[in-house]
Amino acid sequence: MREKLRQIPSVSSVLSDTRISELMTEFSAEAVTDLIREQLSHIRSTVDSESEIPTILEISNQVSDHVKRNWSNWPRTVINATGVVIHTNLGRAPLSTESMEAAVDSSKTYSDLELELGSGKRGSRQARISQLLSSLTGAEAGFVVNNNAAAIMLGLSALALGKEVIVSRSEAVEIGGGFRIPDVLKQSGAILTEVGTTNRTYVMDYERELNEDTGVILSIHSSNFKIIGFTATPSISDLSNLGTSKGIPVLHDVGSGSLLDTTKYGLAPEPRPQESIAAGADLCFFSGDKLLGGPQAGIVIGRKSYIEKLSNHPLARAFRIDKMNLAALTTTLIHYLKEEAQNKIPVWQMISAELDDLRTRAHNISTKIPSSDLYSAKVIGTKSTIGGGSLPGETMDSFGIQLTVKNPENFALKIRTATSPVVPRIEDDAVIFDLRTVLQSDDDTLIASIAYSLQN
Numbered sequence: 001m002r003e004k005l006r007q008i009p010s011v012s013s014v015l016s017d018t019r020i021s022e023l024m025t026e027f028s029a030e031a032v033t034d035l036i037r038e039q040l041s042h043i044r045s046t047v048d049s050e051s052e053i054p055t056i057l058e059i060s061n062q063v064s065d066h067v068k069r070n071w072s073n074w075p076r077t078v079i080n081a082t083g084v085v086i087h088t089n090l091g092r093a094p095l096s097t098e099s100m101e102a103a104v105d106s107s108k109t110y111s112d113l114e115l116e117l118g119s120g121k122r123g124s125r126q127a128r129i130s131q132l133l134s135s136l137t138g139a140e141a142g143f144v145v146n147n148n149a150a151a152i153m154l155g156l157s158a159l160a161l162g163k164e165v166i167v168s169r170s171e172a173v174e175i176g177g178g179f180r181i182p183d184v185l186k187q188s189g190a191i192l193t194e195v196g197t198t199n200r201t202y203v204m205d206y207e208r209e210l211n212e213d214t215g216v217i218l219s220i221h222s223s224n225f226k227i228i229g230f231t232a233t234p235s236i237s238d239l240s241n242l243g244t245s246k247g248i249p250v251l252h253d254v255g256s257g258s259l260l261d262t263t264k265y266g267l268a269p270e271p272r273p274q275e276s277i278a279a280g281a282d283l284c285f286f287s288g289d290k291l292l293g294g295p296q297a298g299i300v301i302g303r304k305s306y307i308e309k310l311s312n313h314p315l316a317r318a319f320r321i322d323k324m325n326l327a328a329l330t331t332t333l334i335h336y337l338k339e340e341a342q343n344k345i346p347v348w349q350m351i352s353a354e355l356d357d358l359r360t361r362a363h364n365i366s367t368k369i370p371s372s373d374l375y376s377a378k379v380i381g382t383k384s385t386i387g388g389g390s391l392p393g394e395t396m397d398s399f400g401i402q403l404t405v406k407n408p409e410n411f412a413l414k415i416r417t418a419t420s421p422v423v424p425r426i427e428d429d430a431v432i433f434d435l436r437t438v439l440q441s442d443d444d445t446l447i448a449s450i451a452y453s454l455q456n
């Protein structure tokens with residue numbers, strides 16, 4: 001053993017390798033040296049009498065691989081060929097060009113983020129977005145934070161600390177990514193009171209529970225699951241009537257925040273923020289990066305008096321939205337005011353993509369995949385989904401390429417780790433590239449990555 005340990009190269013011997021000297025010119029010499037030390041100590045701690053001790057060349061290769069993998073820009077861009085439009089693992093909604101440029105412009109220099117240029121006095125980063133949200137939804141005011149989970153936490157902390165929050169038993173759920181309504185309630189200092197049953201809840205059930213300890217009524221859109229069959233849930237307007245008559249605010253978490261009507265695209269209805277406000281919700285909550293198609297954000301709209309309570313709460317500071325997201329969100333909202341959302345916002349471009357166009361693109365791509373005895377590619381009709389916890393069970397007809405290869409898992413791994421990574425899905429033992437979620441400008445890159453992964 002001692003003999004083995006003695007064979008491990010020294011730090012200085014690895015440092016003298018030319019590959020390492022190259023790294024030292026590009027990166028901090030100290031950081032590279034630390035990496036070598038870590039690598040050597042890892043070898044030392046895992047060595048046993050059977051192990052082969054790596055050579056200097058092998059160690060410098062390991063260090064160089066580590067640097068290439070980890071000390072480069074991240075997250076990397078990938079081509080989403082899964083057919084899932086809002087894919088949380090792939091960063092949810094891609095931004096419109098205009099939104100992306102607004103984020104860059106706002107951050108590459110100083111801005112009037114919290115300064116009123118006219119008076120020279122301190123301003124609010126929320127004033128502009130609040131007005132835009134009002135114009136779009138008819139709400140009195142709006143407020144934005146980091147994400148919808150934070151928005152709900154803030155809403156409950158500001159309006160229901162130490163009080164009861166009435167929630168239907170069918171809605172005390174987990175929304176995904178560990179966001180559980182009962183836990184969020186606990187963390188915000190509110191007390192959960194569940195009413196009704198898992199499948200049926202009536203206004204009467206809420207009414208029976210109201211008392212002097214009631215803080216708010218909370219209604220949560222069941223975004224990522226569906227209870228079908230013998231079900232009942234009161235409408236927001238019924239709940240609002242109850243809330244108004246008893247002086248209890250009604251909070252409505254609509255989740256994806258679709259400002260457009262999903263039924264126009266052949267999909268099931270998704271609750272829209274403007275409808276929630278029209279139905280009388282006191283506050284309505286939604287995400288910025290789901291069907292709104294903007295950056296990560298949590299958006300609250302509703303009554304001015306409640307919005308003010310939220311904005312004055314200490315958590316509002318902790319959940320503050322940053323200027324890049326605020327700029328991108330502002331520009332995303334303006335797309336809706338210009339009635340150009342469908343043409344400019346990528347998630348809506350994808351949802352509204354014409355089947356004929358998808359078929360033509362699939363055909364073009366498939367003809368450019370070199371043929372072989374080892375694999376075959378053909379155009380197939382497929383089904384895309386919305387994802388991101390929106391419209392569960394709903395699919396959109398789409399077109400894609402079906403690639404039959406010997407080992408689909410292995411091919412998927414290859415193309416995910418290609419120079420231009422592609423994330424396909426595997427179905428019926430074949431690799432599927434669904435074109436609905438591939439940006440048209442990426443078609444050539446997709447072809448190149450497929451060709452590369454077939455050859456290597």
Ligand SMILES: *Cc1c(COP(=O)(O)O)cnc(C)c1O
Binds near residue numbers: 224286287
């Ligand atoms: C997605 C979702 C959330 C969480 O929103 P984030 O922006 O991811 O924090 C909360 N409620 C509902 C109903 C959702 O669909």
